[in-house]
Amino acid sequence: MNPTAPASATAPTKNPASTQGRIGVLLVNLGTPDSPNTSDVRRYLNEFLTDARVIDMPAAMRYPLFKGLVVPLRAPKSAKIYRQLWDERGSPLLYHGLDLKKLVQEKLGKDYLVAFGMRYQNPSIESALEELREAAVERIIVLPLFPQYAAASTGSVQEKVMDIVSRWWVVPSISFISTFADDPGFIATFAALGKAEMDKHDYDHVVFSYHGIPERHVLKGSHKGYCKLGSCCNHYNKNNRYCYRAQCFATSRLLAEALGLRDDQYTVCFQSRLQSRLRDPWLQPYADEVLKEMPAKGYKNVLAFSPAFVADCLETTIEVGEEFKEMFEEAGGGHWQLVPSCNTHPIWVDAVVDMVKRN
Numbered sequence: 001m002n003p004t005a006p007a008s009a010t011a012p013t014k015n016p017a018s019t020q021g022r023i024g025v026l027l028v029n030l031g032t033p034d035s036p037n038t039s040d041v042r043r044y045l046n047e048f049l050t051d052a053r054v055i056d057m058p059a060a061m062r063y064p065l066f067k068g069l070v071v072p073l074r075a076p077k078s079a080k081i082y083r084q085l086w087d088e089r090g091s092p093l094l095y096h097g098l099d100l101k102k103l104v105q106e107k108l109g110k111d112y113l114v115a116f117g118m119r120y121q122n123p124s125i126e127s128a129l130e131e132l133r134e135a136a137v138e139r140i141i142v143l144p145l146f147p148q149y150a151a152a153s154t155g156s157v158q159e160k161v162m163d164i165v166s167r168w169w170v171v172p173s174i175s176f177i178s179t180f181a182d183d184p185g186f187i188a189t190f191a192a193l194g195k196a197e198m199d200k201h202d203y204d205h206v207v208f209s210y211h212g213i214p215e216r217h218v219l220k221g222s223h224k225g226y227c228k229l230g231s232c233c234n235h236y237n238k239n240n241r242y243c244y245r246a247q248c249f250a251t252s253r254l255l256a257e258a259l260g261l262r263d264d265q266y267t268v269c270f271q272s273r274l275q276s277r278l279r280d281p282w283l284q285p286y287a288d289e290v291l292k293e294m295p296a297k298g299y300k301n302v303l304a305f306s307p308a309f310v311a312d313c314l315e316t317t318i319e320v321g322e323e324f325k326e327m328f329e330e331a332g333g334g335h336w337q338l339v340p341s342c343n344t345h346p347i348w349v350d351a352v353v354d355m356v357k358r359n
């Protein structure tokens with residue numbers, strides 16, 4: 001060592017500034033078309049239904065079948081329903097997401113930067129992640145806005161995020177909130193929304209209708225073959241934490257408890273199955289079949305929750321709120337009411353903030 005050399009040449013300069021930056025929060029929902037025009041709906045469905053986590057068949061079959069056949073046939077029909085959904089602010093899934101982002105940012109304050117992206121279409125996950133990268137966030141917490149983990153929803157978001165970030169030269173620390181099926185704040189939000197409806201009307205039965213997925217998807221994710229799609233899903237534990245069916249049952253039990261419902265006062269069912277010629281079974285019972293049988297069982301006034309969604313969208317407002325209502329009334333039912341989703345309910349905003357801070 002040269003004793004005459006200045007200390008600064010050999011020792012690193014002291015850096016008084018901390019390396020600590022803001023924490024990035026990425027909220028992600030599924031996605032929606034840019035407009036309800038058939039061409040935009042077609043582009044959305046093409047991206048959605050060629051995702052290998054949604055349609056889990058070899059690409060050589062998936063592309064010709066879905067891009068070539070299913071989507072061209074489905075797009076005009078879906079566009080018609082999307083036109084029914086669209087309001088002056090556009091697609092509810094999008095504007096509720098952007099509103100939530102703003103409110104969560106306000107509550108989290110300047111130590112956090114909150115971004116919002118969609119798995120399919122816009123704003124893209126790429127653009128949201130780029131916003132966080134530009135701001136040199138210290139780490140990223142990803143919250144896919146699906147209460148119950150499914151490979152087709154949460155898993156797809158995770159894969160997309162990891163794919164993008166893995167191509168960055170500097171890969172930041174990153175963590176995922178993979179399920180919040182039993183989160184107390186999430187349950188408290190739906191309980192409050194449900195109670196508000198129960199105060200307005202007397203109901204003889206409650207329905208918890210979840211987005212369906214193929215049974216195969218559940219079994220593929222079963223830990224060491226634990227899930228048999230039977231009574232195993234009635235208990236939510238470390239062996240089936242990511243079993244979609246067990247999570248839906250756990251959410252329902254907790255909601256029923258919060259609403260003071262006995263076991264015989266509610267029914268769990270699964271909606272929105274994609275009818276395919278392959279006729280693969282989806283999670284059952286199917287919601288449309290369940291609700292048509294209700295009037296004959298004496299359930300004339302039914303309150304319907306859709307707790308697989310934290311924002312109103314096509315699947316809640318149109319499918320449960322309008323199509324199911326019509327089917328129920330045609331089957332002899334009296335009053336059918338959809339409980340609105342969490343959207344920007346203050347308890348939900350606090351729940352998201354809590355989940356982020358706990359992570």
Ligand SMILES: C=CC1=C(C)c2cc3[nH]c(cc4nc(cc5[nH]c(cc1n2)c(C)c5CCC(=O)O)C(CCC(=O)O)=C4C)c(C)c3C=C
Pocket residue numbers: 030031032033053054055074078091093146150152153211212213214272274308309312313314315
């Ligand atoms: C709750 C999370 C969701 C899971 C799990 C999920 C699985 C899944 N979905 C399809 C097919 C379609 N879903 C569609 C709409 C849609 N799906 C979700 C969420 C989940 N899907 C949302 C939030 C929405 C609504 C988006 C909106 O813009 O409002 C559609 C498009 C509508 C239509 O044409 O009917 C399709 C198709 C499959 C095949 C699947 C699992 C394998």
Ligand SMILES: [Fe+2]
Pocket residue numbers: 211272
């Ligand atoms: Fe879906």
Ligand SMILES: [Fe+2]
Pocket residue numbers: 227228229230232233240243244245246
């Ligand atoms: Fe299970």
